[in-house]
Amino acid sequence: MTTGGQVVDLVARSRRLADLAERRLASEPRAPSARERARRLRDHLEGFVLPRAADIDAPLLVVLIGSTGAGKSSLLNAIAGANVSRAGVLRPTTREAVVYASPDDVRSLREGRLRRVPAERLVVAAATPTSAGVAIIDAPDIDSLERDNRALADTLLEACDLCVFVTTATRYADLVPWNVLERIRQRQVPLAVVLNRLPTDAADREIVIADVTRLFADHGMTPANAGLAILRVDEGEVDADIDALSREATRPLADRIRALREASAERRTLATQALAGAIRGLAPLAGDVAADLESEAAESEGLRRIAEEAYAAELRQLSTELRSGVLLRAEVLRQWQEFVGADQIARFMSSGLARLRGMLLFAIRGTPPAPVASVEESMASSVEALTLRHVSEAARRTARSWSEQRDTSDLLARDPTLWSASPETAPALRDMLRDWMHAVIDDVRGASGRKHAVARVAAIGVNAVGVAVMLAVFAHTAGLTGTELGIAAGTAFVNQKLLEAIFGERAMDELVAQAGRRLDEGLEAIFARDRKRFDDLVADATALRQLAQDLRDAVEDLAA
Structure with missing residues (x-):
């Protein structure tokens, strides 16, 4: 991936896969989970693989993720050495992500990996030009009650070179974060963990740390295969002046980010590692999207057969x-x-x-x-x-059967005329x-x-x-x-x-x-014309299966 020709080829193959993901989204997947997987694949390609493949020397993007109240904003303040992101009760339900980066890096990211993020969803905390090369984003809470907040966090996750997961000694086993961490594992993105508010008692602290390490190992994430590093912050280790975690406790992470800013070779190595992992991680997600397509093809055939x-x-x-x-x-x-x-x-x-x-x-x-x-x-x-x-009885029978099927009741709700012969x-x-x-x-x-x-x-x-x-x-x-x-x-x-x-x-x-x-x-044509209303509501099964195969072929070609 270092020569110009290889980069151009990688970008072209990534573009083909991104176009296929866009086509999948355009087919309007009926199941919310299928729609989410297709969106994630598209966003990962558009938000990371394509721009990173096109410019391996673009700024690194470090994303801080975690549950509500875990300490993401306090961590960013500690790294920045200033109060750049509101923490605690002042920002419990914000819809924005805070970007801490130099002006040039902000511009580069907005034109590249963050171009799908609405401008109003990004709040810029300007860093000095000496901070160029690494941008840090404090993402919305991954367990937010607002869907848009979770979607923004997912988008940022798909775009990052390095993920920092912030959790606490009392919430590290929550289910939602581990669902997000599974996606990090699939993407093979480098991961750092900040374990905040650890007990001050040494024995209790070691019990928590051991359990956290075990959970990560159970999920296939260890220092050997995931670049995992766990940073420990005890309860009360804070810097109240800037509403931050203790700069001393977070120094290893801050030093790592500083080293990346100062050494372009290290940035390139990390970016290349993240890109290679991202490409390898495409296969499971693309496979899931292809499986969704095949499942929807079978469902479409069943629905059309009912009609x-x-x-x-x-x-x-x-x-x-x-x-x-x-x-x-x-x-x-x-x-x-x-x-x-x-x-x-x-x-x-x-x-x-x-x-x-x-x-x-x-x-x-x-x-x-x-x-x-x-x-x-x-x-x-x-x-x-x-x-x-x-004809009306045929429509009523079809609508009644469809209303009992998964993910099709909303189709009928959009058009009440489906319960009888069409006006035409x-x-x-x-x-x-x-x-x-x-x-x-x-x-x-x-x-x-x-x-x-x-x-x-x-x-x-x-x-x-x-x-x-x-x-x-x-x-x-x-x-x-x-x-x-x-x-x-x-x-x-x-x-x-x-x-x-x-x-x-x-x-x-x-x-x-x-x-x-x-x-x-003539009557057969009349019945067929009326039935077409139902056929048009579901995607063509043959086209869905072809798209699934095209996705599998494209991801294999990209990984080759």
Whole structure:
């Protein structure tokens, strides 16, 4: 990582991984924990790896972290030799981090590793130019009740070259700090520990120190593998004049920071060590983000499957009901029967189909005009109402199932219309039915050009024959007699025989089947359009899995 070409290559590979992390965040992870891991990966790359790889000689960043009241601000005051950070009750819930650095170093950090931190979240305590080379930040409490404070502390942790963990003899075993320390271990960032307020009794002090050392060892952090150094500060070792820990007690840390300021070679060594550890530490975090992606892909598939099955079931039920023969109101069906002369056609049936064809013109002569408009209107409104009922039921079933799933209830809360058919479904359905009816009429026109059918279609009218085909889609007798299903079956019977008389059985079947297929395709498209609302709420599983693989490939390439 020392040659110019190696640096450029490292920056390019780091940029690729950072872009992938940004894409993950843009996909809006549903689980808060997954969102947090993706943010941490992005911030670590943007806040440390990229700027540090691009400029290994940039100022070192030392971050002081710890729980509320641990003594971080008092430690910074001791290092600075002045009251530069308010401590105790004066700063228990602050939203700012205090940066103690020379003006040039502050500018460099704001343009680099701290550029994602809002300016108002950083309070600068200007150090003298002789302090250049090392910047120290007193971070917000890692156990703060305010999420923004914890997030800022996490961001600063991802950006640092050296972490100083400040704790006390009574709070060193708290859970929250150890969760943060686990991230420090993963990052392999150099770590120093300030154990504050130790008992003045020597035996009690050694018990605490031994237990702290054991806890760090249990978490895989020792002086050998983590550069761990524990600085001990007894209870009462303070400098009240500057609201600081005792400068004598904290001298080893202050001397170490002073040595780093004075020796650029040592700074470079520490920066290189921190960068190498950061790159090695990317693998676990990137692996966790990739695992989150794969888990979300499986969840997305499951959620989409719920919607797919609910809409498919309701579409099947709709198809069954549409072909049940009872779609239209009885009075509309009677009008149609009167028009086609159902009684006469039934009587002619006893003479055979050939006789029926011969008497077709006679059968309809003198009948009232075809009730095409009223039948079409009734047919369209009935299909629309029934379809909307089933689409709404499909949406309700999907929403109910989704509301029982983890991390999806908030998706439903954002859009209450998901519990029924979308507002756009009814207009789209009306357009589809209008187009379908026009297509059926066009099919009849095409079929009426066949031999023997011209006069028969002309006698009744293309539109009327088209209505007969449409009715046949919804109620085809399939062998029923005219008295088995009342008026609905009677209409089906009349239509079937009328169409057979006009076109012949085979041509009739083709017309009705084609009309049925077109209707099914149109309804399927309506259901798919409405279901798409749910599909769009979850990320594409294939894209998520590809992003997971890209992340794994990129981190392996970076570590190579």
